[in-house]
Amino acid sequence: MQQTSTLVLTPISETENKLQAENLADDFSPADHVINNILNYSKSLEVKKSKSIGFIEVVGS
Numbered sequence: 001m002q003q004t005s006t007l008v009l010t011p012i013s014e015t016e017n018k019l020q021a022e023n024l025a026d027d028f029s030p031a032d033h034v035i036n037n038i039l040n041y042s043k044s045l046e047v048k049k050s051k052s053i054g055f056i057e058v059v060g061s
Helices: 014-027 032-044
Strands: 045-050 054-059
Touching: 032 045
Parallel strands: none
Antiparallel strands: 045 054
């Protein structure tokens, strides 16, 4: 006797997909102190044009 199997696909609703994506994003969100460090760095970064070498990046304190 020949045995056969059937693949059954259960569609996932669009709402479920969005919820899963949101939960995944929450799991990989950076900590608040990491965001603050990046923002503080960007506030202190200056890019100045130089006649001889193009642009110079300066990080002030």
